[in-house]
Amino acid sequence: MPIPSLAALPIRRLTLRDLTACADLSEDRGWPREEHKWGLLLAAGKGYGIDDPHGGLVTACVVTEYGPYSDPDLGAIGMVLVAERHARQGIGRRLMSHVLSAMGTTPLTLHATPNGRPLYEELGFKLTGRAEMLQGRFTPGGPAPTVSTRAATAEDLATILRLDEEVLGTDRTHLITRLPAFADQLRVAEESGRIIGYAAAWPNMNTHVVGPLIARDTETAQALLTSLAAGTDRPLRTDVDVRHEELRAWGRERGLAPVGLNSVMTYGIPELPGDWGRRFAPLTVAAL
Secondary structure, eight states: OOOOOGGGSOEEEEOGGGHHHHHHHHHHTTOOOOHHHHHHHHHHSEEEEEEOTTSSEEEEEEEEEESSTTSOSEEEEEEEEEOGGGTTSSHHHHHHHHHHHHHTTOOEEEEEOTTTHHHHHHTTOEEEEEEEEEEEOOOOOSSOOOSEEEEOOGGGHHHHHHHHHHHHSSOOHHHHTTHHHHOSEEEEEEETTEEEEEEEEEEETTEEEEEEEEESSHHHHHHHHHHHHHTOSSOEEEEEETTOHHHHHHHHHTTOEEEEEEEEEEESSSSOSSOGGGEEEOSOTTOO
């Protein structure tokens, strides 16, 4: 039986049953397997992919939708991968075109690597910002934070959800309610008994990723980062909006070195909704 051409292979929805195949695809492209993150995204979002007749996946991506369930007001595209053996054959463009069609008029966002940015620009995405990846072993130093932080409790979840929607400009309930099980640490910052920020640290290979990082101001973000660092012996990684120059400089002084710069891009909207001044880092660059 002849093997169909790549252009004839159908694009299908991925599920949690495809987690191993997605992790294999990451590894094929030299990325970490990131099974923990893939599991979250496939559960909370919509995966799309093409099966390879020889086994595994030709390509994959995940779209996480936000806002009303039946009428999302924003979608985040992430984990766009094409197997090395099928690279540079138009497969990524075909998958992205399918996703754009499937999402209709829903505005979209993504974090683009330098290699991926030209394709997204050709498809109509616009550069709206940048995020700097910082990674390393956090070394405390300088004055101790004056903002109070503590571990989040179940009673805090409703307040966290309200704060998150206010800052992000969209409802992420289906994602944020998964944080207590997904993250190793979930902490809140308080002032006079009022929550003014929250952050999580979740395991990704040999690091802990800090995200989301939502805070009233830089001092609050520093306090949350410091408290999360105290709860792990792993290196930290986080992706900070480059406009938060003070936090980036502070992180570098404490051992978090810059290791990459991604382009934040949007489709159908001029910029991301919400308050960027309190949005320091996303949960993951593959979502929002």
